[in-house]
Amino acid sequence: MAHEEDALEHERASWKPSPGLAVAVPDPVHNPGLPPHRERITDKDPAAMQRAVRTVYTLFYLSLAGSIWAVAAYMLFPIESGQIVDIRHNNLFIGLGIALALLAIGIGAIHWSKAVMSDKEHIEPRHATRGRDVTREGAVAVFREANEESGFGRRTAIRGSLIAALVASVLPGITLFRGLAPESSPENPIAGDPVALLSHTMWKKGERLAHDPTGEPIRAADLTLGSAVHVIPQSLAELSHSDGYLEEKAKAIVLLMRMLPEQIVEAEDRKSWSYNGIVAYSKVCTHVGCPVALYEQQTHHLLCPCHQSQFDVTHGAAVIFGPAARPLPQLPITVDSEGYLVAQSDFTEPVGPSFWERH
The missing domain is CATH 2.102.10.10 (Rieske [2Fe-2S] iron-sulphur domain)
Incomplete structure (x- = not known):
């Protein structure tokens, strides 16, 4: 079987078309390129852009509210009472607050990138990374361009609400650590030891x-x-x-x-x-x-x-x-x-x- 396969391979390699015989040569694959750019509604309608901006910072403020609610729920439903209903409410409402805080940040960030940030195609050439001054200047230019395209520096409502939401999102976790180290009291003098x-x-x-x-x-x-x-x-x-x-x-x-x-x-x-x-x-x-x-x-x-x-x-x-x-x-x-x-x-x-x- 191996000898037959070798013979066939040799025959294919040595085959040449006869004079006058037409041979079809397939065309190389055509590069279709990028599809035509389709403008978003927010690019064509300033009112739609404003609505998108309001939606983004509303989501960020909603995240802020979720973080505050999680901290408040920790105090409103203390598990130290030992009542099973308080333990259930503590887990439920703290969990809902944290879930709302993180979900709203994620949805807001996605909506910001899809509806508000620049919607142009970019080609990023690859090159060797160098530590020279020109490289550092190029990096600064990239950050400056990213800031301009995202609108982070110009859109103060979005920037402020995002920073507030991110800062507040860690507060529920910090608050929950309090239960790991209860303070001592006259009734329980060894609580802090x-x-x-x-x-x-x-x-x-x-x-x-x-x-x-x-x-x-x-x-x-x-x-x-x-x-x-x-x-x-x-x-x-x-x-x-x-x-x-x-x-x-x-x-x-x-x-x-x-x-x-x-x-x-x-x-x-x-x-x-x-x-x-x-x-x-x-x-x-x-x-x-x-x-x-x-x-x-x-x-x-x-x-x-x-x-x-x-x-x-x-x-x-x-x-x-x-x-x-x-x-x-x-x-x-x-x-x-x-x-x-x-x-x-x-x-x-x-x-x-x-x-x-x-x-």
Whole structure:
């Protein structure tokens, strides 16, 4: 088959038309060029141009209003109240405000470019970039020409509304950061101290380990080998949202796992912290606080889904991969007289991310 293809190729290459035989040679592809320029209605009608300009800066001012509303909604519907309706309204109205702010800026910018800016075709020749004076002067000329074509310097209403909208668009995000660092008060003196806040949870001596979120206590005999159970303090289930349920749960969540006792390598001072191969570790990642909830039964590794930090449960939840800076805090556990798993004490170190150690 290969010999036949070679023969055909050789025959095509050596073929020449006979004298007097007409051969059709196709014409080269014709360049159609640019289509005729069609003027926009705003180019032909000054009134239409004014309407377009008003539409653009109205959209920018609408974006400004959306940003202000998002900040106002944060204060009108405080999530600190703990009421579920306030939490829903907070998320809804802040989200609507931010969405309106960003959407109005985007629509306004698109309408500005399509209806107001210069609508002429340009050819931009490519050339090597040089750092000489003539290059810098050319760059200044480009910016000057762009300013003239866009009307940014002349159309003060559009320029002012755009700047105001862009500045205001970041305010909702800055406002939301306030909830991450509540100020201390006589009622809550440790509110402004992250070390104190993360050093104490609802776990205490004799506190039963319970299923999340039902609050049903857990018997050691009910845990099978290889199991991983999401755990909260039993008394947490009795709290309401107005009493700080979410805040306390965020610090006290625990992952409970059972292995063969001989698989656990324990430090001398922690040999009594587990019970018959059952260990309990904080679910809050020591990197940025994401929930560490993925357990590999074969390797006994815990995986944080946010930034892929991995912890070895058989060796004190030590960090074996990823950006986490320290092992997961371990909760000392035992069983009570009825066979239920209970805590021996609170965590002996702060839970959660280690950002507070940087100072």
